[in-house]
Amino acid sequence: MSEPVIKTEGLSRAFGEKAAVDSLSFELNAGSILGFLGVNGAGKTTTMRMLMGHLHPTGGMVTVAGGNPWDWTDLQRSKVAYVSENMNLPGWMRPKDAISASKSFYSEWNSSLAESLLDKFELQNAGRYKTMSKGQKRKMCILLALCQRAELLIMDEPAAGLDVTARRAFVEQILEVACNDNTSVLLSSHLLSDLERTIDQVALIDNGKLIMQNHLEDLKASVRKVHIFKKIAKSELAEFFSLVSFETSGDGETIAVVFDYDEEKFGRFGRQHNCLEMAKVYHMNLEDMFVEITKNVN
């Protein structure tokens, strides 16, 4: 099995007394697209900045593209593409200038993709970077990152400020790049519907700690919302399932989100508590899961 493209062990970063990232350990394997989720202030951007060698960790270790980002050589650095919310191109640059400069920076530069994305993102006549709209600026940064033919794409809120059409084109392009070039992607976004169509793994962090990392399909197969029209004690349900959330209403209903749903197991639970006919089980999308899990953690 090949080495992971990203590997962190006990990665930590504190700002004064506050720990922004706290003993974070996770891996990203080659060719995977990992959605990096968390509420505002969870530590996503701080983690990504450490992965890029823009921020010193206060503890733990990080290996990206085969080395410590702070000691990257030119070659290692060229293997990683990065888009962040705070990134800006020099104001005088027109799209053509940025592309021509990038061509000289990267030996693997994908010129045909650059031309096609210029059209798709409607940047042909966009003018200088400083006069572009927020969305156009974001598109320009995404274009440069995608055409770099990097081994790893690290993208922090890349779709923020993009219109629906551009977001769709962006999602398609991410999938295409990941499939064709075997590029690994670490993607953080609050637009979970976009993420759900793109990612194959999900990592959730909260207060700088990793809550879970799992394959999206496994997660979707195992997390269910269970609505039972009968009052059930939390301990009774917890005997069978790991609970993400649990609530009972005054009129004798139980609503719970369970982590490790299994049809056969639920059948046994229903028969034991005589509630099989009174229960409805719902699939959950990524956004609903995210809300339930983070609500429960907090």
Add this chain to the structure above:
Amino acid sequence: MNRSLLKIEFIKLRLCFVAISIVAGYVLFCPKPLKSLDMIAVLLGAIHGMLVGFLVYKDSGGVEAFMFSRSFSRNTLFWHRWFLGFGLQFATLLIVAAVIAVGFRRWIFFSSAYQPMIKWYELKVIWPISFGMFAGFATSMFFTLSRRIINAEKPSTIIKRIMRYLSYAAVPLFLGIFSVFSVFSVRDFDIPLSRMLLLGWIYVVAINVVSTMAGRQCFLKMEINS
């Protein structure tokens, strides 16, 4: 050297052309003969050098996040910027030399009593300009880079901030003051000019070596706001 990278870095130095014009203007219009010990030339050179050092290494916000995410290691980026800073100073010296050697200055002061000796004798003004320029560049480079580290670290109290700032700045500051003092001492204490100029240049070289090494360390370690 990557030419596209140099071009991107060069464009942010536009303000330096004002400083180049001031230095060239002084050389062109100074009514007195220009000498190898011209304190105004030292000062203008130092201002020019400091401006170049600041503009080359200053924190340009989101653009720094962009530059530090391209295909260049920090080391490569540092030396490209250093090369550009030094290149710009040599270009300024060339312009100054051209103003004198081509004869513009002689033409302006055609009626001056000094006119016959203007051309070659006055080329010596390049020494004090370059003296100030290189000392200014090195010191300013280090100040700018160490300040970026201090700003990123956000020390909790103002006293800690000042202490850290001083500790970073101590070496180039000491060498800088000492080198300027050496020039003054030639004038005030009547020490042989050639010996003091040599000593002054040793200091300038020392400032440049120390500041470049220390500045590079800062550059390799500083955090980027991305």
